[in-house]
Amino acid sequence: MVELLRFREDEPVADPAVTVDAFLDQPDARAVRIEPGDDVSVLLPHLAHVQLVEVNFPVFGDGRGYSAARTLREAGYAGELRAVGDVLLDQLSNMRRCGFDAFEPERAMDPQAVQAALDRWPHDYQPAADGHVPIWKLRHG
Amino acid sequence: MYRYDHYDQAMVDSRVEEFRDQTRRRLEGKLSEDQFKPLRLQNGLYLQLHAYMLRVAIPYGTLSGAQMHALADIAGKYDRGYGHFTTRQNIQYNWIKLEEAPDLLADLARVEMHAIQTSGNCIRNTTSDHFAGAAADEVVDPRPYAELIRQWSTFHPEFMYLPRKFKIAVIASQTDRAAMKLHDIGIRMVRNDAGEIGAAFYVGGGMGRTPMIAPCIREFVPVDQLITYSEACLRVYNRYGRRDNKYKARIKILVHELGREEYTRQVEEEFAHLLTQGIEPPLAELERIATFFADPPFETGLADDVDRSDPGFALWLDRNTLPHKQPGYAIAVISLKPVGGIPGDASVEQMHLMADLATRYSFDECRVTHAQNIVLPHVRKADLFAIWQQLEAAGLGAANLDTVEDIIACPGLDYCSLANARSIPVAQKISRRFADTGKTAELGELKLKISGCINACGHHHAGHIGILGVDRKGTENYQLLLGGSEGDDTSLGKITGPGFDEDGIVDAVERATDVYLARRREGERFLDTYRRVGIDAFKEAIYG
Numbered sequence: 001m002v003e004l005l006r007f008r009e010d011e012p013v014a015d016p017a018v019t020v021d022a023f024l025d026q027p028d029a030r031a032v033r034i035e036p037g038d039d040v041s042v043l044l045p046h047l048a049h050v051q052l053v054e055v056n057f058p059v060f061g062d063g064r065g066y067s068a069a070r071t072l073r074e075a076g077y078a079g080e081l082r083a084v085g086d087v088l089l090d091q092l093s094n095m096r097r098c099g100f101d102a103f104e105p106e107r108a109m110d111p112q113a114v115q116a117a118l119d120r121w122p123h124d125y126q127p128a129a130d131g132h133v134p135i136w137k138l139r140h141g
Numbered sequence: 142m143y144r145y146d147h148y149d150q151a152m153v154d155s156r157v158e159e160f161r162d163q164t165r166r167r168l169e170g171k172l173s174e175d176q177f178k179p180l181r182l183q184n185g186l187y188l189q190l191h192a193y194m195l196r197v198a199i200p201y202g203t204l205s206g207a208q209m210h211a212l213a214d215i216a217g218k219y220d221r222g223y224g225h226f227t228t229r230q231n232i233q234y235n236w237i238k239l240e241e242a243p244d245l246l247a248d249l250a251r252v253e254m255h256a257i258q259t260s261g262n263c264i265r266n267t268t269s270d271h272f273a274g275a276a277a278d279e280v281v282d283p284r285p286y287a288e289l290i291r292q293w294s295t296f297h298p299e300f301m302y303l304p305r306k307f308k309i310a311v312i313a314s315q316t317d318r319a320a321m322k323l324h325d326i327g328i329r330m331v332r333n334d335a336g337e338i339g340a341a342f343y344v345g346g347g348m349g350r351t352p353m354i355a356p357c358i359r360e361f362v363p364v365d366q367l368i369t370y371s372e373a374c375l376r377v378y379n380r381y382g383r384r385d386n387k388y389k390a391r392i393k394i395l396v397h398e399l400g401r402e403e404y405t406r407q408v409e410e411e412f413a414h415l416l417t418q419g420i421e422p423p424l425a426e427l428e429r430i431a432t433f434f435a436d437p438p439f440e441t442g443l444a445d446d447v448d449r450s451d452p453g454f455a456l457w458l459d460r461n462t463l464p465h466k467q468p469g470y471a472i473a474v475i476s477l478k479p480v481g482g483i484p485g486d487a488s489v490e491q492m493h494l495m496a497d498l499a500t501r502y503s504f505d506e507c508r509v510t511h512a513q514n515i516v517l518p519h520v521r522k523a524d525l526f527a528i529w530q531q532l533e534a535a536g537l538g539a540a541n542l543d544t545v546e547d548i549i550a551c552p553g554l555d556y557c558s559l560a561n562a563r564s565i566p567v568a569q570k571i572s573r574r575f576a577d578t579g580k581t582a583e584l585g586e587l588k589l590k591i592s593g594c595i596n597a598c599g600h601h602h603a604g605h606i607g608i609l610g611v612d613r614k615g616t617e618n619y620q621l622l623l624g625g626s627e628g629d630d631t632s633l634g635k636i637t638g639p640g641f642d643e644d645g646i647v648d649a650v651e652r653a654t655d656v657y658l659a660r661r662r663e664g665e666r667f668l669d670t671y672r673r674v675g676i677d678a679f680k681e682a683i684y685g
Contacts (some may be wrong), residue, residue, distance in 0.1 A: 125295050141428075
C-alpha cells in the first residue's frame with residue numbers, strides 16, 4: 001500500500017505548503033496549498049519558482065480542484081501538482097487527465113488497483129492537460 | 142443515425158468493465174455506499190423506493206429499430222416487462238437488481254447504447270428537437286451538433302463533479318420543441334447575415350424549485366468554436382457555482398446571482414483563454430458526424446392524399462400526424478398516453494411493435510419525445526392507415542397528441558424516493574374524466590403536466606395547466622398552476638391558490654377548462670384565453 005503516489009522523476013520538495021493568503025505575503029515560498037474556494041488565478045504571476053502545488057479535496061464530490069489543476073497547467077505550470085485529501089481510486093484517472101502528477105490520499109492505496117484504474121481507458125474524447133491525443137484527432141490525423 | 146466506430150465502441154465497452162469492477166467492489170464491501178453512490182449514478186443507477194432504477198441514455202432521443210428491440214428485450218429480461226420513457230428523451234427501468242446491472246449495460250453496449258452520465262452531478266444526456274431532420278422549419282439538422290456535444294461531454298475529466306447536474310438541449314428551428322430555454326444550456330443553431338451557421342447560447346434556465354428562463358448570453362458563436370464556448374460556460378460554473386446548498390447549486394442560481402452581464406463577462410474571458418488551448422474538434426469531425434444524419438432516400442412524386450373513410454383513422458390522422466418537409470410523407474406520433482394508462486410506459490410487446498414499425502415504415506428510425514411519446518419521423522402517407530391499424534391492435538392508437546389526455550407525469554410516489562405525492566393516479570383520473578365527458582377534442586391543444594414534488598421532473602411549471610404534488614401534514618396535496626409554456630413563448634405557470642386532494646384536483650382542472658370553453662374566442666387555445674383574460678376569472682370558477 002502506498003501513501004504518496006508520484007508520477008515524476010524529480011525529488012519531492014520538503015517545504016511545507018503554505019496557504020494561498022500566506023503565499024501572497026511570501027511569494028518566494030516553493031510550496032502552496034489550494035483549498036476548493038481559492039481563486040487559483042492569483043497564483044499565476046508567481047509560478048516560476050513554485051515547485052509544489054497541493055490541491056485539497058476535503059470531499060471527493062467537490063470538483064473545483066479539477067478546474068484549478070487545468071488552469072495551472074494551461075498557464076504553463078510544470079512543477080508538481082498534488083491532489084490531497086479525499087482522493088479515491090475511481091477519481092485518479094480524471095485527475096491525471098487534468099494535470100495532477102502526484103496523489104496523497106487520506107487512505108493508502110493498493111498500487112496494483114491504481115495501475116488498473118489508470119489503464120482503464122483506451123482513448124479520450126477530449127484533449128486535456130495530460131497530452132493524450134483525443135479521438136477526433138485519431139480520426140482525422 | 143449516428144453509428145459507433147471502433148473508438149466509440151471501445152469507450153462504451155471499457156465503461157461496462159469499469160462498472161462491473163466497481164459493482165464487484167461494492168458487493169465485496171470494498172466501496173462504501175457513499176463512495177459507490179456517485180459512481181453508480183454516473184451509470185444511471187438510482188436507489189428508489191422499492192428497487193434500483195436504471196436510466197438509459199437515448200442521445201437526442203433517436204433510436205434505430207434494433208435499439209428499440211434491445212430496449213424491449215431488456216424490459217423482459219431485467220424488469221417486469223415494461224419500460225418508462227422520460228421527459229429527457231430517455232428510458233427508465235424500475236425493477237433492476239444491482240448484481241445484474243453490469244450485464245444490462247453490456248447488453249446495451251452491443252447495440253451502441255449506454256447509461257453513461259444519465260445521473261449524477263455531471264453533464265447529462267444531450268436532448269434535441271424530436272422532429273429533427275423531418276421538420277420543414279429547421280435551419281439545419283441539430284443532431285450532429287448534439288452528437289459533437291455528446292462526445293465532448295462524455296467522461297469529460299474536469300466536469301464529473303459539478304455543483305449539480307447539467308442539462309444541454311440543442312435545437313435548430315424557430316419553433317422550440319425541446320423546451321430549450323428551460324435547460325442549463327440551451328443552444329439554438331442559427332444562420333447569420335453572412336449565411337454562416339453558428340450557435341446562440343442561452344444559459345441558466347431550469348425548472349425545479351426555482352424555475353428560470355435562460356437569458357441569451359451570446360447571439361452567435363461560430364460553429365468551429367462551439368465546444369470551446371461550452372467548455373468556458375462549464376468551467377466558470379464549476380469554479381463558482383454554489384456548493385453550500387444543494388438547492389442553490391444549479392447554474393441558473395449562479396447566473397441569477399452574478400447577473401447575466403457578469404456571468405457573460407467571465408465566460409468570455411475564459412473563452413478567450415481557451416481559444417488558445419486547441420480543444421475544438423476540427424470541422425472535419427462535424428462533417429463526419431453530419432454524414433450519418435443525411436436525409437434517408439425519400440421517394441419522390443408521392444401523392445399527399447389519404448383515404449379518410451375510417452372515422453377512427455381520420456381522428457388519429459388529424460391529431461397525431463404532422464407535416465413533413467418531404468411531399469408525400471408525414472411525421473407520425475405514437476401516443477404513450479392511453480386513457481387511464483401510465484404516461485410514458487410501454488410493454489415489451491409494444492416496444493417490439495414500435496421497433497418493427499420504425500424499421501418497416503420509417504427508414505429504421507424512431508424518436509422519443511420529451512412529452513413521453515414515440516415519433517416515427519419519416520412515414521409515407523400511403524402507409525399511415527396500415528400503421529394506425531397495427532397501433533390500434535396493440536393499444537397504441539390513442540388519438541390525443543397535445544390534448545389534455547397527453548399528460549406528462551413523473552413517476553411520483555409510486556416509485557420515486559424524492560416524491561411527496563403520487564403523480565400517476567392523478568394523470569389516470571384526469572385522462573379518464575376528459576375521455577368520459579368527451580371534451581378532449583373540443584379543448585384542442587392543452588398541455589397538462591404533473592410533478593410529484595418540487596423538483597419538477599414532470600415539468601409542471603411549463604404546463605398550460607400544471608399540477609404540483611406536495612406533502613401537507615402527512616397527506617398528499619395538489620397545487621394547481623396555470624399559464625406555463627415551454628415553447629417559443631416560454632412562460633412559467635402561476636399557482637392559483639390553496640391545493641386540493643386527489644379528486645379535488647381533477648374537479649379543479651375540469652372547472653378551469655370550463656372557463657376556457659365559455660370565454661374562448663375564435664382560434665384561441667386554452668393558453669391564449671388564459672393569457673387574455675387573466676388568472677382571476679379562473680380562480681373565481683375554481684374556488685368561487
